[in-house]
Amino acid sequence: MQQFANPARFLKIANVTLPYIWAITAILFAIGLYGALVITPPDYQQGETVRIMYVHVPAAWLGLFVYCLMGFFSAVAFVYRHPLADAAAKTAAPLGAVFCFLALVTGSFWGKPMWGTWWAWGDARLTSMFILLLFYLGYMAVWSSIDEPTRAAAIARIVALVGVLNVFVVKFSVNWWNSLHQGPSVIKMGGPAIDKSMLWALLTMAVAYTMLFLALHLVSMRSEIAARKLRQARLVEIGNR
Amino acid sequence: MFQQALALTTRDVALARRQGGGLGAAFGFILSVMVLIPLAIGPDQILLSKLAPGLMWLALLLSVLLTADRMFQQDFEDGSLDVMAMAKLPLEIVTLAKVLAHWFTVSLPLAIITPPLGLLMSIDVGQLPILLVSMVIGSLALSLLAAVGGAVTAGLRRGGLLVSLLVLPLYIPVLIFGVAASSANLSPSSSTPALTVLCAITLMSLVISPWACAAALKAYLR
Amino acid sequence: MDFSAAHVSYVIASYAISGICVIGLFLYVLLRDRALATKLKHIVEKDKR
Numbered sequence: 001m002q003q004f005a006n007p008a009r010f011l012k013i014a015n016v017t018l019p020y021i022w023a024i025t026a027i028l029f030a031i032g033l034y035g036a037l038v039i040t041p042p043d044y045q046q047g048e049t050v051r052i053m054y055v056h057v058p059a060a061w062l063g064l065f066v067y068c069l070m071g072f073f074s075a076v077a078f079v080y081r082h083p084l085a086d087a088a089a090k091t092a093a094p095l096g097a098v099f100c101f102l103a104l105v106t107g108s109f110w111g112k113p114m115w116g117t118w119w120a121w122g123d124a125r126l127t128s129m130f131i132l133l134l135f136y137l138g139y140m141a142v143w144s145s146i147d148e149p150t151r152a153a154a155i156a157r158i159v160a161l162v163g164v165l166n167v168f169v170v171k172f173s174v175n176w177w178n179s180l181h182q183g184p185s186v187i188k189m190g191g192p193a194i195d196k197s198m199l200w201a202l203l204t205m206a207v208a209y210t211m212l213f214l215a216l217h218l219v220s221m222r223s224e225i226a227a228r229k230l231r232q233a234r235l236v237e238i239g240n241r
Numbered sequence: 242m243f244q245q246a247l248a249l250t251t252r253d254v255a256l257a258r259r260q261g262g263g264l265g266a267a268f269g270f271i272l273s274v275m276v277l278i279p280l281a282i283g284p285d286q287i288l289l290s291k292l293a294p295g296l297m298w299l300a301l302l303l304s305v306l307l308t309a310d311r312m313f314q315q316d317f318e319d320g321s322l323d324v325m326a327m328a329k330l331p332l333e334i335v336t337l338a339k340v341l342a343h344w345f346t347v348s349l350p351l352a353i354i355t356p357p358l359g360l361l362m363s364i365d366v367g368q369l370p371i372l373l374v375s376m377v378i379g380s381l382a383l384s385l386l387a388a389v390g391g392a393v394t395a396g397l398r399r400g401g402l403l404v405s406l407l408v409l410p411l412y413i414p415v416l417i418f419g420v421a422a423s424s425a426n427l428s429p430s431s432s433t434p435a436l437t438v439l440c441a442i443t444l445m446s447l448v449i450s451p452w453a454c455a456a457a458l459k460a461y462l463r
Numbered sequence: 464m465d466f467s468a469a470h471v472s473y474v475i476a477s478y479a480i481s482g483i484c485v486i487g488l489f490l491y492v493l494l495r496d497r498a499l500a501t502k503l504k505h506i507v508e509k510d511k512r
Contacts, residue, residue: 037464037478048468055481098488106477113470131410138407142393145403154460155393159407162389162453166411169442173414176438177421216488219496226499233506 006084007225014218021215028208035201043198052110054202058209060103060129066096066213067132070139071164074157084221086153087228089160090143091220095213097136103129124178128171135163149228245330246338253342263308264347268354270307274300275358286363293362294372294424301355301376302412305383308347310404312339312391313454317461322395326462332455340388340450348380368423371432375422375439379415382443385450386411392454396461414442 036054043050070089077085107126108118120126142159146152257264278296279289316322316339325335356372364372390408394400421435465471 042465042468047470048465048474049470051464051474052477055477059481095488095492098484102481102484105480109473109477109480113473131413134406134410138403138410141403141406145394145397145400151396151460151463154463155457158453158456158460159393162411162449165449166414169414169445170410173417173438177417212485212489216492219492223492223496223499226496226503230499230503230506233503233510237506 006082010084011222011225014222018215018218021211021218025208025211025215028204028211032201032204032208035204040198040201046114049110049113050198052106053198054205056103056106056110057202058206059099059106060125061206062209062213063096063100063103063129063132065210066092066099067135067164067167070096070160074160074164077153078157078161083153083228086157087221087224088217090153090156091224092217093136093140093143095216095220097133097140099209099213100129100133100136104133124171124174127174127178128167131170131174132167135167139163149231242330242334245328246334249325249330249335249338250342250345253339254345257342257346263311264350267304267308267347267351270304271300271351271355271358274303275361279362289362290364293359293364294368295420296362297355297359297372298376298379298416298420298423301351301380302383302416304351305348305380305387306390306405306408306412308343309387309390309408310394310400312343312388313395313458314391314400317395317458322458323462326458332458333451336388336392336454336458337451340384340454343388344381344384348384349377352376352380371436372423375419375432375436378436378439378443379419382415382439382446383412385443385446386415389450389453389457392457395458415439418442 032054036051040051040054042048070092073085073089073092076082077089104126107129111120111123111126112118115123139156139159142156143152146155274296278292282288282292313322313336316325326332328335353373353376355376356369359369359372360366387404387408389411390404393407394403397403418435418439422432422439464474
């Protein structure tokens, strides 16, 4: 019964807080988008292209943050064997994958006018992000290919933990590899500090994205709990037959 | 404990030898890749020798990957793994013993055979020793990481594709530093940094892989 | 924002694809939650009867 106590409390908290989170998300997006598209000035070097930053950087931030969060939940699940932590890690993965994908696409839309190429292998961050997307896909594939939930959870935890460790090694290797094959005409982005007139909009967008993730994550965890209950109810039904 | 682990390794080596193992197929795979690459790229000697180290590493890596999903599957299906898990030996040591057997029978022979095949791609003979050293060191890491994929999919019928999706990202650091070590200029000192990091990666996988494999296998055996 | 500036199509494309993906994700998550909740409700009601 202890297993059910905590999801129940979680559901109660989630249902109470979700409307506020949605409201904050909507307000932040309204402010952030208005700031990003209307108020902030175009960059003196990059021109209007700099506005891609306001959707690219938050997506990249979430792509990384969600992965760390997934690793954290997996570690908690590994130590305490709590099913809610498994559900949290499982539901975070598809969300993180979408943000990771967005970071890649907007990054290459930014790269085309700035670097003159859709994909600069010379940029370590872009390459690491791509590998992060592969990890998300692998983690999701583990969940979908193992039928039995407790077994899938146990395997997924290990995959997530090994993946987090590997991300650091990959990041280090790609950086090193980059210094080896330094491209001739790669413009370093983010060299000079971002001006204050742009920073506030960027931060607002980053917080808006994070709140959006929080809301979506809470809803997906709620559906995950419902799906689990549904599965149990069906098993009982079959047993009673 | 050491004796038991040794017995396990010899058992696996003997099994692989009697059954033919994956070595023959993996070797054939490398050979056909080596023939196909020049056909795909063209007979340009300079271009080929420039690409050779990277492509040879890729061939080695993929051929080891092909054997990954069978690593624990057979023992899991016929129940030997249950017996091994019930023995006094910790499952981590069991997996380590099995990985070593895999290294002896698949990865190590491939790592020794592959460098001479580079001559097909007009590689410089002076480059062979460093290629051999880096491949021998890296192949242990390849076996260890393949084991993680094999253990995670031990109980799955069609784990092959999942294994490659999971293991290929793990192989990226090995690939980067392996190629860097073996394609560094002919002076031995220029490849030392990359070779050192390659050793570090191998040692790190030596620590993490048995733990991860044992944890995954426990989930299947429960 | 100046719509006649150079490379402005890249900006529009980035915002469009971000918007499509985020809204798509939003709809997917919410509709799935709704569907599961109604299914669960049916089963609970059946149990009561």
